[in-house]
Amino acid sequence: MKIGLVGLGRVGKIHLGNLIQYFTETEVVIVSDPLEESHDFARKLGVDRIVFDAREVLMHPEVEAVIICAPTPFHIPYVKLAAENGKHIFCEKPLDVDLKAIAEARQVVAQNGVNLMVGFNRRFDDNFARVKALVASGKIGEPHLLKITSRDPAPPPLEYLEVSGGIFLDMTIHDFDMARFIVGSEVTEVYVKGGALINPEIAKFDDVDTAVTVLTFENGAIGVIDNSRKAVYGYDQRLEIFGSEGMARAENRHENDVVFSGKDGVSGALPLYFFLERYEKAFRACLKEFLTCVETGASSTVDAHDGLMATAIGKAAGISLAEGRPVAMNEVLAVLEQKAETP
Amino acid sequence: MKIGLVGLGRVGKIHLGNLIQYFTETEVVIVSDPLEESHDFARKLGVDRIVFDAREVLMHPEVEAVIICAPTPFHIPYVKLAAENGKHIFCEKPLDVDLKAIAEARQVVAQNGVNLMVGFNRRFDDNFARVKALVASGKIGEPHLLKITSRDPAPPPLEYLEVSGGIFLDMTIHDFDMARFIVGSEVTEVYVKGGALINPEIAKFDDVDTAVTVLTFENGAIGVIDNSRKAVYGYDQRLEIFGSEGMARAENRHENDVVFSGKDGVSGALPLYFFLERYEKAFRACLKEFLTCVETGASSTVDAHDGLMATAIGKAAGISLAEGRPVAMNEVLAVLEQKAETP
């Protein structure tokens, strides 16, 4: 399979390295990045053609599948261009912050009959995939309660937070996707309670750094997500689903499994520091899923609809926080139906 | 110290047994229960005087302190009578389901200068007491997020549920007390999402068996309680508090610490079955606290105000569930101020 890759930032480099070492049945024929200093990385890994313009990749005649790791504002236009050129597409998350734009891109993808996979790589984490398998097998019975803990080790700089789109589209969006994935049912209502408890400055952007989000699902299950921008002990990624027949819990992962027992107590390792360490294998597994889907012609398991819904829940959360009330998903999704009715 | 005990039900028996074996510096001079078949238990433990009428205990001239384990509707009248007779009082929870009645009893207790301790014994559980100590010592810094999981192994019969006062006053009330205890700040707002997911029948009583409750605290912290009436794996009592300097988690307790590793996986023990097993030592520690307070003249650490607030939060939760909106505690507590203003 001949592959093109767009964007050699942090995540683009991970995908390229994985393609070279682990997916030797593929060939990366072209890579693009607007910054020259990034080209060296690809060169050392033996990529022959490295260009500045993403469109050269997206329209390259030999390329069958593209990996899009450009900044978020470019996702939708690049996805459309790739689809129109008949390429299968792996696109980093989030697809976009605008629901209509995502819906349009979804249509273009469908019209061109290509595969679009959104890079919600956490679904492929060993822990979360195992929980999903337990739920899917019926081991927990009917899902009743979902709990997700998702905390970062440290907040990004204020300048970033100002333009991030808010905690729900920037950070919790991963948890919204995870919630839908694990419960296997659509969210119907969102309620948020949040605060600027770590840094009061961010209240200026009408944003919060600590939040509890309650999700109601179509199948009756109730979900809770707790977020913090700053866990002093490191990245905290846990999940628990409780149902009529049992409970599955995914614990946090740690640097090692060594326990020291001394006269003052028993102590163990800190968690793996952040998402690059924690999800190292998940990035690889996610890419593998995409390559397998392309090869076998199977539909992507994480598609445009998933990308759309994660963003939509984020929108609802923002309204709930601002207005202090539960928000029905229909309220947020109405914008799409209006459009559909328009012509 | 001379002690009288009212009520030889399940919990009354536990207190009596503990008094006899572990608190040998006290003397149980009189015990009452309206049912003759209960008297035998006390007789075997060597109690000399066993009567049918609680008032004989509450007014006994030699008795310095009373343990009230009668059914909830008797709590307030017995507390008042004991206070008026100058006895120190240990009363099982909940004090009552009516806020005004609790407030009145509180006044009588204060006027008579006696100690009243409410039997929120979970505060004295080894796990939760340890978490409280970590919070109190400043180890977790400013509290940001509180998570309580509280699930019963099996729901009570429908007939009981019909008259129980609802899940929030019957079951979650313990968690409301725990929440205030751990965070060390008053609750200002309550939001509930619930469902009759285990047995749809209970929806007839406008009750739920599965609930997520979001609490907002005066100090800015946000709390989440998740409840289920039926955890097939047994009693589930966990707690987590996350703050600016760290997190403390109390895990569930299990029957044993044995792990079996076989070709199909690794397996361990179920949790301790229910509150009698789980809180066996906490009952004892709670009673010890009361006896120490009486002996030293110190104020009770779990007093009438605590009893009142737990019930008040339960009321707010009921309103939130019924009306689908966040409810401010002031709205519920207003009934007390009105009364104060009345005359």
Place this chain on the structure above:
Amino acid sequence: MKIGLVGLGRVGKIHLGNLIQYFTETEVVIVSDPLEESHDFARKLGVDRIVFDAREVLMHPEVEAVIICAPTPFHIPYVKLAAENGKHIFCEKPLDVDLKAIAEARQVVAQNGVNLMVGFNRRFDDNFARVKALVASGKIGEPHLLKITSRDPAPPPLEYLEVSGGIFLDMTIHDFDMARFIVGSEVTEVYVKGGALINPEIAKFDDVDTAVTVLTFENGAIGVIDNSRKAVYGYDQRLEIFGSEGMARAENRHENDVVFSGKDGVSGALPLYFFLERYEKAFRACLKEFLTCVETGASSTVDAHDGLMATAIGKAAGISLAEGRPVAMNEVLAVLEQKAETP
């Protein structure tokens, strides 16, 4: 059932308290202790007759079963006297340090048709009992490897160590019994490697404070016990059995299940301090087993043979340490056969 108890030391008090609170179907009719200051404890628990002379208990006409908690040198004579008077006997461990003396007492017990149970209470610990059940059910298949970790929080005073009979008869004897119990097969050979690593002074008594003992079992399994007189983090009591179909591990027990995560790491509670805390429930369960056997007429599950073998393995360990070689159990047990041959 009418019971008499001999000896109100630390363990005698535990048994008496348990009899009064938990085994209300029994009646303690008489208790003895040579020291007057101990009598008060029994008096407060409502025992009517408290005497100085153990023989009054052992020969008391109403007593059906006796609990012997006197110092070790009195065990054998008291066991014999009780047996000759037709009492069922619960005797604290070790029965004695002399194999012949134990064998003789065993004969007297058998001749009088009474039950003798040796108080190896660790067998009734929730953890170890669970491991035994897993082994007995065949879940681990054929046992191949047994590992016991047994470490005390602090060494006894040197004066005690001088007369203790050495680490193997004083401390490891519990582990020898546990090893036989768990594997369900007799020990055939013992090899020891030890050192005076904590306090070189004890080498003067030809004793060690740190030891690794390798046991060979009749069924082919190999066992390892590691002992230390001083684990700075507290009492350490673990066990692991590995077989053809799986492994069962009993972890150490801790004061609580709270984990604190801060910027410097993750920390938890210390173990339960020592045997009184750790085996509190096991003492009760062990006593219950005895009472049940007496009531139903069943044979004791921990009998004189068990008491004999634990002491015999301790003897073999001492020889191995002294001579630096593996010692066959036959070599130690030969002393009994000689006696049997001497008509």
Place this chain on the structure above:
Amino acid sequence: MKIGLVGLGRVGKIHLGNLIQYFTETEVVIVSDPLEESHDFARKLGVDRIVFDAREVLMHPEVEAVIICAPTPFHIPYVKLAAENGKHIFCEKPLDVDLKAIAEARQVVAQNGVNLMVGFNRRFDDNFARVKALVASGKIGEPHLLKITSRDPAPPPLEYLEVSGGIFLDMTIHDFDMARFIVGSEVTEVYVKGGALINPEIAKFDDVDTAVTVLTFENGAIGVIDNSRKAVYGYDQRLEIFGSEGMARAENRHENDVVFSGKDGVSGALPLYFFLERYEKAFRACLKEFLTCVETGASSTVDAHDGLMATAIGKAAGISLAEGRPVAMNEVLAVLEQKAETP
């Protein structure tokens, strides 16, 4: 740095992949393998020169450092040839089964002033490296007891076992190196108890499949290794070191951290299956250590002496098993001194 690699078996492929993806500052200029079908793997990773003859690699004028992953019998001759050609050497373990041959190679390495690192990659496992750090920092105080559990998921075929050199040189050798590494002191005596408990057939080769090895260290510490060729639950790699100030334990690693709680119990994941999964990151860290040593001119932390001692302890274990007695290391190492004396 220009690198040559010899041998494209399972481990050779791992090293080559790691060199290409993770150590991009190095250049693999030549690779050899006698089997043509292996060459394709290297070609896909972009290696330009792939040959059949190892000597072309070991003598290649541009190569500065070689990675030797050939079968064990070739280790010593290849190490010598590489050293004589001035190459730094990374060689897979074991160096050899003959002590004299290792000693000779060590001399050649020393004479040519090159670095030799033996691939005891387990030292670089996150868990074991953390334990070593705790020991080295003095946190555990004086080491008293070392316990290593090392069990394979399944035995190799009988044909392999027949020629493997026995369990001690084939399997336990890794644990012998780990023991020396963790305790930081030389082994002075070895005692083994073993059995053919999994497959009696292997007794024909005077070998065992289950073994307990007791090691005595120069500093007084006592170590125990327990081995099994077949743990039905998977690869089991644990370690515990206990000292005067505390204990460090490295637990086994599992496929995931998900726990399922159902009505029949609580269950978790199996361990990572075997060494390729378990030590994936350790292979990389070990290689990094070598490359760093070569670059900075530092001595290897795992050198020829380490390779020699691991083999020597294995020899002693074999003698102990055969003769049923403790064996002093001096007895085994004497063969080297004899040689030294023979001028």
